[in-house]
Amino acid sequence: MTPAIEVRGLHKSYGDQRVLDGIDLTVAQGTIFSLLGPNGAGKTTVVNILSTLITADAGEVRIDGTDLTAAPDTVRAAIGVTGQFSAVDGLLTGEENLWLMADLNHLGKAAGRRRAAELLEQFDLVEAGQKTAMSYSGGMKRRLDLAMTLVGEPRIIFLDEPTTGLDPRSRHSMWQIIRQLVAGGVTVFLTTQYLEEADQLADRIAVLDHGQLVAQGTPEELKRLVPGGHVRLRFTAPDELELAARVLTAGVPDRDALVLQVPNDGRVQSLRDLLARIDDASLEVDELTVHTPDLDDVFFAVTGHPTDEKVTTR
Structure with a gap:
């Protein structure tokens, strides 16, 4: 099966600062892959390159079997991106936000209305859909934000800290939504500041530090790297x-x-x-x-940073 994401020798520098120094990774279809790393490790740079927002200096990237450099528009049609900061327009209703995304995805009016109704139902926002988004709670805004990403039915989704600032109940609700998406065949590339979140959700995890991947594996494989069990x-x-x-x-x-x-x-x-x-x-x-050691222990062992330094996506 063609990998959902395949990266070889990815490099990126800003002036004299080398941000990514030869990244290799593979993400299987229909799985959750989590990228962890301390401040300044280069996580957001990786996501921005893979989602076509910026270009790499060197390396090969294939998204859903398509060469990113050769056919970026094809890649954009296959992916969705939910950033760390909400893209919801607070002056529009939830339903209107989804209609707007339907227009941007070139759906016809009838198809766009149908897709919006489906997503409002899926994300338990039917009643709230008639209210302006500025009245939503943090968890509701995050659900709407993800629903907007799904209007075009992307096969691969990049989630940048999807539960930051949510209360525990909203966080667990978002986890369940993510699991349901993957059960339906969607691939999720996740960055998170919560190691518990990566442990709960990810099929595979990679740890990025100083622009290089210092560990990769399943959560259990990574935990076995650390003595103390x-x-x-x-x-x-x-x-x-x-x-x-x-x-x-x-x-x-x-x-x-x-x-x-x-x-x-x-x-x-x-x-x-x-x-x-x-x-x-x-x-x-x-x-x-x-x-057994937890991911906090793994993080500290492979990066040398205490876990309170891992809270941004840069």
């Missing part, structure tokens, strides 16, 4: 803890809490091996908890 075994009696510590010699006991922390990468086979050793030694474990 362990299994926490809790016991009900000190003698049981001491026996476990003698059997599982790599474990670190906490005698006050009656807990033994055993290094483990969280893979199924590793857990099976540990459980077999526990069973063979007839250890009486009261509680077992698996702890």
Whole structure:
């Protein structure tokens, strides 16, 4: 199957500042790909190039099988872009905003009205569609913004921080909408300031730092790059803890809490091996908890930046 997005050797500089230094990435059709990185890493530059807003200095980009440089208009017809800042016109109603996008996508009047009605229904904005967008909550504006992106039925969508500033309920609602789009065959290229969001949504993640990709993989693959995974075994009696510590010699006991922390990468086979050793030694474990590094740990390990520096899309 032709990749939705294929990038090879992407370079971009502004004067003497090299922003992108040879980016390679592939995004499969019908998946969610998330690009993470600290301030100034070049994330927005990547999105702007892939969405035809700016040109690269060098490199090859194919979007939906089309060479971006050779046929940018064909690429534009295949994609949609929802930027970090809303494109909603507050003086128009939700319905009128969608009609405007239908006109820009050269839909006929009847087809545009039908498409607007479909999207108002899909995004639970039927009643709100008759009200001016300035009266909308942040979550409603974000849903309308995404609906406007979908008027032309793009096969690939670029979402730049789609849930920034939303409350937890609105954020989860947006996640569900994104999952539904992908279930329908749409490909999503996502940048986000929330690592939990990438963990929840993305099939694959790439981490960009100083213009280079420093890690790529599924969320679970990336977490296994970082040491610190362990299994926490809790016991009900000190003698049981001491026996476990003698059997599982790599474990670190906490005698006050009656807990033994055993290094483990969280893979199924590793857990099976540990459980077999526990069973063979007839250890009486009261509680077992698996702890694996999260994306915050991965981010810090591969970029050297604390996670509070990852909050913009530049």
